[in-house]
Amino acid sequence: MAQSSFDRFTAIAGALREQSSRWADHQARWYGAMASVSCSGEPTAVAQGVLAVTRLLKQECPWHWGVSGVVQSVVAALLLQNGDRPDRFVRELVRVRPRFREHKLHRALQWELLAVLILRLQAAREPIAAGTVARFARIYGEMKHHHRWLTGPDDFPACAILTGQSGEPREIGAHIEQIYQTLRHHKFSAGDPLQSAANIMYLGEGDAQDVARRAVLLRETFRQQKVRIGASGYGQLAMLALLPLPAEPLVAHVLMLRETLRGVRPRVPSEHRMPIAVGLSLFDVMATAPSDLATKVMLDTHLVVAVQQAVIAATAANAAVIAAT
Numbered sequence: 001m002a003q004s005s006f007d008r009f010t011a012i013a014g015a016l017r018e019q020s021s022r023w024a025d026h027q028a029r030w031y032g033a034m035a036s037v038s039c040s041g042e043p044t045a046v047a048q049g050v051l052a053v054t055r056l057l058k059q060e061c062p063w064h065w066g067v068s069g070v071v072q073s074v075v076a077a078l079l080l081q082n083g084d085r086p087d088r089f090v091r092e093l094v095r096v097r098p099r100f101r102e103h104k105l106h107r108a109l110q111w112e113l114l115a116v117l118i119l120r121l122q123a124a125r126e127p128i129a130a131g132t133v134a135r136f137a138r139i140y141g142e143m144k145h146h147h148r149w150l151t152g153p154d155d156f157p158a159c160a161i162l163t164g165q166s167g168e169p170r171e172i173g174a175h176i177e178q179i180y181q182t183l184r185h186h187k188f189s190a191g192d193p194l195q196s197a198a199n200i201m202y203l204g205e206g207d208a209q210d211v212a213r214r215a216v217l218l219r220e221t222f223r224q225q226k227v228r229i230g231a232s233g234y235g236q237l238a239m240l241a242l243l244p245l246p247a248e249p250l251v252a253h254v255l256m257l258r259e260t261l262r263g264v265r266p267r268v269p270s271e272h273r274m275p276i277a278v279g280l281s282l283f284d285v286m287a288t289a290p291s292d293l294a295t296k297v298m299l300d301t302h303l304v305v306a307v308q309q310a311v312i313a314a315t316a317a318n319a320a321v322i323a324a325t
Contacts, residue, residue: 002285004308005037005279005280005281005283005284005287006257006260007235008043009033009034009037009276009280010033010035010264011043012033012036012037012043012046012050013029013030013033013264014043015043015046015047015048016029016032016033016047017029017272018048018052019047019048019051020051022107024294025069025070025268027069027070027269027295027313028069028070028072028073029070030072030268030272030276031070031073031074031276031306031309031310032050032054032070032073032074032076032077032090033047033312034280034305034306035073035074035078035097035274035302035306035309035310036050036077036080036081036270036281037075037280037283037302037305038080038081038283038302039080043262046080046230048109049080050073050077050080051076053070053075053076053077053079053080053086053122054076054088054213055165056087057072057075057076057079057086057089057090058072058158059086059092060086060090061086061090063109066109066220067109067110067111067113068110068314070310070313070314071110071113071114071174071310071314074114074116074306074307074309074310075113075117077306077308078117078121078303078306079117081302082121082125083120084120086123086126088116089116089120089324092120092127092128093112093114093116094127094181095127096112096116096119096133097112097116097133098132099128099133100133100159101146103133103134103136103137104137105137105140105153105156106152106153108152108153108154108156110314111153111154111155111156111157112153112156113313114156114157114160114307114310114311115136115157115159115160116160117221117307118157118160118162118163118164118303118307119132119133119136119137119160120161121156121303122163122164125154129242132163132288135163135300136159136160136163138162138169139159139162139169139173140155140156140159141169142169142170142172142173142174142176143155143159143173143176143199145173146173146176146177146180147180147195149197150190150191150192152169154192154196154311154315155196155199157307157308157311158196158308158311159199161200161203161304162199162202162211162212165202165203174269175202175208176198176201176202178200178208178212179198179201179202179208179212180194180195180198180210182208182209182212182213183197183198183212183215183216184221186212186216188215188234189231191231192229193231193232193235194231194234196235196236196311196312197215197235197237197238197322198219198236200235200238200239200242200308201215201238201241201244202305203242204241204242204243204244205242205243205244206244210244212241213241214240214241214247215237215238215240215241217247218237218240218241218247218250218251219237221247221248221251222246222251225251225252225255226265227255232316235308235309235311235312236274236275236278236312237247238308239278239279239282239304239305240278240281240282240314242253242282242283243282243289245285245325250281250285253281253284253285254274254277254281255277256280257276257277257280257281257295258273258274260272261276271316272313275309275312275313275322276309277303278309279309280303282301282305283301283302283305285296286301288301
């Protein structure tokens with residue numbers, strides 16, 4: 001019998017803990033374990049692989065200090081999953097970053113790291129074409145067109161995901177804006193979390209209204225279970241809204257996993273239980289979904305979920321640091 005996502009997650013997280021320094025970043029361990037769920041091999045071997053790739057990344061990328069532990073762990077897990085070598089990935093990162101500057105894109109190593117990883121995987125680990133970088137820049141420009149003051153480098157990973165989708169950049173931008181405005185109509189708070197959610201919801205099955213309605217229904221279903229989803233949870237709703245599935249069983253599964261995470265030791269902090277529960281729920285859904293259940297996600301669903309959860313966690317960590325200064 002196949003191991004559940006939760007059991008595999010806890011096994012990999014436990015192996016990472018056993019093989020890491022006592023001073024290791026616990027948050028990085030949780031998100032690295034979640035990103036590693038779909039890696040092949042026994043949990044102990046997967047943990048060894050993730051840690052080995054993380055060390056190699058640090059050797060190859062001496063300026064890694066500007067990158068959060070969560071992002072480093074998730075990048076390592078995804079490189080391992082896709083059979084990519086850290087040295088080759090870093091060479092591509094070094095090659096592509098100047099191309100970003102040619103398109104007036106801001107320097108932001110943490111977000112460029114994730115964006116280049118996604119673009120590289122879309123290119124099947126071949127060199128990222130100049131036309132791909134230009135398309136990335138045009139889609140980013142459309143984001144800026146609709147929300148000049150909200151759009152920033154933290155949108156690079158979503159922009160990279162969108163670069164691999166079909167459609168003209170202007171059409172993609174308009175579709176995302178329609179999702180954004182529909183959610184605003186339903187009393188979702190304006191701001192960066194809503195824009196980030198709308199960017200990912202572009203990938204969802206159906207038109208803008210369909211995807212937005214699913215997010216509204218999911219929020220209401222959580223409310224009925226006495227769980228309030230505020231702006232910080234919009235990213236979680238966005239990922240759950242990607243698939244045209246009934247809200248009640250999906251929400252029930254998320255809340256069951258969130259409650260189960262309370263019993264995991266070492267303790268998973270409360271603010272991380274919901275993101276991890278959402279990620280694992282989506283992995284479970286995709287493992288059992290009918291073969292004809294299609295979305296516009298052209299990348300592996302595990303990658304999209306892992307990257308977005310890393311972005312949310314790293315953004316929250318950055319905000320906490322800024323608030324403390």
